[in-house]
Each structure stands twice: as structure tokens, then as C-alpha cells.
Amino acid sequence: MAVHPRHPWAAYLGRRFLRFLLSLALLITATFAMVHLIPGDPVRAALGITASPELVAARTHELGLDLPLWEQYARYLGGLFTGDLGESMGSGLPVAQTIADRLPYTALLALVAFVVVMITAIPVGMAMAAWTRGGRRRGAELLFTGVSGLLAVVPEFLLAVALIVVFAITLEMLPVADVTGEMGPRFYVLPTLALAVGPAAALGRIVRVEALGVLSSDYMRTARAKRLPARLIHLRHALPNLLTGALTIGGLLISGLIAGSVLVENVFAWPGLGSALVDAIKAKDYPVVQGVVLVYGGAVLLVNLAVDVALGRLDPRSTIRED
Numbered sequence: 001m002a003v004h005p006r007h008p009w010a011a012y013l014g015r016r017f018l019r020f021l022l023s024l025a026l027l028i029t030a031t032f033a034m035v036h037l038i039p040g041d042p043v044r045a046a047l048g049i050t051a052s053p054e055l056v057a058a059r060t061h062e063l064g065l066d067l068p069l070w071e072q073y074a075r076y077l078g079g080l081f082t083g084d085l086g087e088s089m090g091s092g093l094p095v096a097q098t099i100a101d102r103l104p105y106t107a108l109l110a111l112v113a114f115v116v117v118m119i120t121a122i123p124v125g126m127a128m129a130a131w132t133r134g135g136r137r138r139g140a141e142l143l144f145t146g147v148s149g150l151l152a153v154v155p156e157f158l159l160a161v162a163l164i165v166v167f168a169i170t171l172e173m174l175p176v177a178d179v180t181g182e183m184g185p186r187f188y189v190l191p192t193l194a195l196a197v198g199p200a201a202a203l204g205r206i207v208r209v210e211a212l213g214v215l216s217s218d219y220m221r222t223a224r225a226k227r228l229p230a231r232l233i234h235l236r237h238a239l240p241n242l243l244t245g246a247l248t249i250g251g252l253l254i255s256g257l258i259a260g261s262v263l264v265e266n267v268f269a270w271p272g273l274g275s276a277l278v279d280a281i282k283a284k285d286y287p288v289v290q291g292v293v294l295v296y297g298g299a300v301l302l303v304n305l306a307v308d309v310a311l312g313r314l315d316p317r318s319t320i321r322e323d
Contacts, residue, residue, distance in 0.1 A: 012312050020305045027297040031290045032076050036069070038286070046089040046284040059089070063287070085294075086287035088280075095291035098276060103295065105183075106265065106272030110257045112188055113195035117253060121200045125207025133212060144208070151201035157263040160194035164267070177269035191268045195260055199253040206249055251307030255300045262296075 035042050043060045044051065060066050063086070064075055079085060085095035132141040167174045167190060174189050265274030273292050280288035 009312070013309065016305060016308045016312075020301055023301050024298065027294065027301065028077070028080065029073075031294045031297070032073055034290055034293070035065070035286045042284070042286050043089075046286065063089075080294075085291040088288050089285045090283050090288075095287050098288060099273065099291055099295055102271060102273045102276050105270060106258075106261055106274060109188065109191055109195070109265075109270065109272060110254070110261055113192045113199075113257050113261075114250070114254055116192055116196040117200045117203060117257075118250060120196075121203035122207050124200075125204040126211045128204070129208045129211030132208075145205065148201040148205045152198050152205065154198055155263075156194050156198060156260040157267055159197055160190070160264050160267040163190045163194055191264055191270055194264045194267070195257050198260075199256060203249055203253060248307065248311060251303055254303045258296060258299055258303075 038045070043063065043065065044056050047056060047059060057066075064072055067075070083096055085099070087094055088098065091098075128141070128144050131137055132144075164176050168176045175187055176190065177187075261270075261272065262274035262277055264270070265272045266278050269275065273295060276288065277292040277296075280286075280292065
């Protein structure tokens with residue numbers, strides 16, 4: 001799509017929004033096809049082998065799975081536009097109600113983890129860049145890169161188990177799961193750490209590399225030649241030039257946090273969408289699986305769109321001029 005020279009920002013938004021709509025259409029189609037790509041009869045699989053043929057036929061008709069495929073797809077789209085995601089095969093409750101009840105817990109956990117990642121990774125990465133700039137303190141640099149590289153590749157669920165062993169079982173400092181329904185701040189600590197440690201380590205490494213490039217640039221040498229305070233140099237001159245890269249990686253991290261929360265929630269018995277998804281998969285409750293997957297995928301697409309728009313405002317030279 002060609003960019004009109006008088007309206008580059010509008011053209012940029014149009015491209016990004018069109019890409020979002022196309023991705024959303026593919027996501028919706030994929031979630032619809034999920035049930036039809038499962039080998040065998042999904043209703044029979046959900047009800048069990050002991051269910052009578054009459055019960056299976058009645059449930060199939062109730063779910064509309066005996067209709068032509070195009071009509072099922074049309075009904076599925078109509079339900080999405082009206083907020084009707086179907087009913088759970090197990091509980092009979094609306095899928096939308098299940099999502100509405102559990103989504104706040106997942107969203108808040110992911111948001112807290114993202115805030116922890118950003119407020120730790122950016123300062124630590126900048127500090128390590130300033131501390132090891134010019135080949136100084138080689139030992140500290142190797143220690144930082146080694147530890148952060150190790151933490152960045154540890155799976156979230158494995159880290160969650162390790163945190164439980166150390167802080168809940170051995171030290172008895174923090175609770176594992178909320179069995180009382182209080183959901184106080186202490187219950188957020190271990191799940192948040194399990195989600196945030198790996199992304200924070202990865203982002204810290206990236207920020208350090210970016211900051212080394214910024215600190216060695218000509219305008220930074222000019223700022224140091226003016227005898228400006230180090231705090232002013234780093235906060236006013238270096239930090240703004242790191243935001244574009246940090247924001248790009250931060251958007252990817254949010255998507256990773258959303259996906260990683262599925263297993264972490266199950267480790268800590270967190271009452272969010274991740275637990276609902278795993279329970280629905282085990283129970284072969286396909287309407288719930290469809291609805292939760294759609295929410296997760298839609299959240300990732302929205303985050304990517306928001307990051308693209310933010311990058312367009314922060315660094316228009318590298319984004320708006322795309323063809």
C-alpha cells in the first residue's frame with residue numbers, strides 16, 4: 001500500500017489496523033476449525049464412551065454440530081458479535097461467563113509481572129552498561145551475561161516449581177495457592193516471580209547491549225565533555241533513546257507473559273484463564289477451549305497493535321515510511 005505524502009500517520013495506522021483485522025480473521029477461523037479438526041466425534045469424546053447414542057445426538061443438535069459447515073461458521077461469527085461464545089459441555093454455563101469470571105485474575109497477574117519486568121530490567125541493564133562500558137569490570141560482565149542468559153531460558157513452570165520448593169516448602173515464607181479466596185498481595189509474589197524472572201533477564205541483556213551503543217555515541221561523548229552529571233546523562237540523554245527498543249521487546253514480552261501464564265496458573269492453582277483452559281482440555285470441553293484460545297490470541301494481537309502504534313509515535317522515521 002502506497003503512503004500518501006500528506007498523511008503518512010493515517011496511512012501507517014491504516015496498514016497496522018488492516019493487518020490486525022486480517023490476523024483476527026485468521027484467529028477466529030482457526031478457533032472455529034479447532035473442533036472440526038479433532039479426530040473422531042468431539043461430542044462423544046466430551047460425553048464419554050458410556051453415553052447413549054440418543055444423548056450424543058441430542059447434544060450434537062443442541063450445539064449445532066449437525067448443521068452444514070458454512071451455517072455453523074455463520075452462527076459462530078454471529079455469536080462472537082453478540083458475545084455468545086456457546087455453552088460449556090460440562091457445566092452448561094455460558095462460556096462468556098466463565099471468561100468474564102476468570103479474565104481479571106489472569107490480566108492482573110500478567111500486568112503485575114510486566115511492571116516488575118520493566119522496572120527491574122531497564123535500570124539493571126543501563127547500570128550494567130555504564131558499569132562495564134569500555135571493557136571495564138570484565139568479571140562482572142561475564143557474571144551478568146551468564147546468569148541472565150541462564151534465567152532467560154528456564155521455562156516458567158520449572159522456575160515456578162523451584163520457587164515453591166525454596167520459598168514455600170523450605171523457608172515457609174510465602175503461600176503456594178489461595179485456598180481461602182482472599183487473593184491478598186502475598187499470593188501474587190511467587191506467580192509474579194515465575195512469570196517475570198525470565199523476561200526480565202532477557203530484556204536486561206538487550207537493554208545493556210543497546211545502552212552500550214548509546215553510551216558510545218557522539219552526542220553522549222559531547223554530553224560527558226560538558227561535565228554534565230552522570231545521572232543527568234543517563235536519564236535525560238541515554239534513556240529516551242533506549243525506549244524504542246525496550247518498548248518493542250516489551251510488547252513481545254507481554255505476549256510471552258500471556259502464553260506463559262497458562263502453565264504458571266496451573267502450578268499455583270491460580271483461578272485464571274490458564275487454569276480454565278487446561279481443565280477444559282482435560283475434560284474435552286471444546287466450547288470453553290475455543291473461547292479461551294480466542295481471548296488469548298486476541299489479547300496478543302491487541303498488544304502487538306498497541307506496540308506498533310506506540311512505536312509509530314516514538315520513532316516515526318523507522319515505521320511510518322514503510323511501503
